[in-house]
Amino acid sequence: MTLADGGPTERADAARNRKLLLDAAAELVREFGADAVTMDAVAKHAGVGKGTVFRRFGNRAGLMYALLDESDRNLQGAYMFGPPPLGPGAPPLDRLLAYGRARLSFTEIEGDVLRAATDRPERFGNAPYQLTKTHVSILLQQAGAPGEISLLADALLAPLDAALVLHQIRVLGFTLQQVGDNWEALVRRVVPATAQ
Known part of the structure; x- marks a missing residue:
């Protein structure tokens, strides 16, 4: 089994x-x-x-990764099966924006664990990252985004990285709302106006 x-x-x-x-x-x-x-x-x-x-x-990194995986499964359940706009049923752009906001909220709550777990070099090949990238890629395709979707998905996920977000909030003094607004502006620049 x-x-x-x-x-x-x-x-x-x-x-x-x-x-x-x-x-x-x-x-x-x-x-x-x-x-x-x-x-x-x-x-x-x-x-x-x-x-x-x-x-x-x-090791400790493995423990942190397991904590990340457990929390990530909850977020995955929300965007795969939860109510719109994060879950199915909303337009792709709305879902993509909801995903970014949810990921940022998740980072603030689990940020230290995310940072500790994602210090592993293989993180971009692991199942949680690949599932997240696939989700974002599908939404980008559905929204009609031009370009190489796989690279574009990585580019949109990079600003949501836990270590960067924590630095922006804790060191640079930005609020989670400001970080989210900036990410949303980036997504809106990438997705054609016709899809918005």
């Missing part, structure tokens, strides 16, 4: 342990920030041995 992504099915006890560890890590991130979360702290908070955390996630 396999999961939808082709990987092996997780045993019930392994799934419970994974959830226990991710819940402990998420609570520590909320309380202390991602930079302060260690494998030791997660193990202690979850009431397991440190080896269990390492076996499950490999």
Whole structure:
């Protein structure tokens, strides 16, 4: 038996342990920030041995990536199955703009985890990024955007990168609203006026 992504099915006890560890890590991130979360702290908070955390996630980056994946699945569910304008049923441009706003909101909430998890060089080939890129690519195609859609999708996703958004908010002093407004203006420049 396999999961939808082709990987092996997780045993019930392994799934419970994974959830226990991710819940402990998420609570520590909320309380202390991602930079302060260690494998030791997660193990202690979850009431397991440190080896269990390492076996499950490999290293701290793997743990942060798993937290990102869990949160990203929630966002994916919203844009794949949720109500419009983020979910199906709205015009492509409205959905694309709603996606950007949702991604920015997600970044503000999970920003430290996103930044810590996305420091991995293989992030652009991983499933969450590829699914997100596919979603944005489809909306760009449906909206009639000209040019190389794959490159255009990467270009529109880059300003939504967690590390950049956190820098813009925390260091440069912009608000999330300003960052979102700028992203929307960029999208509107890319999508033909006829689709708007």
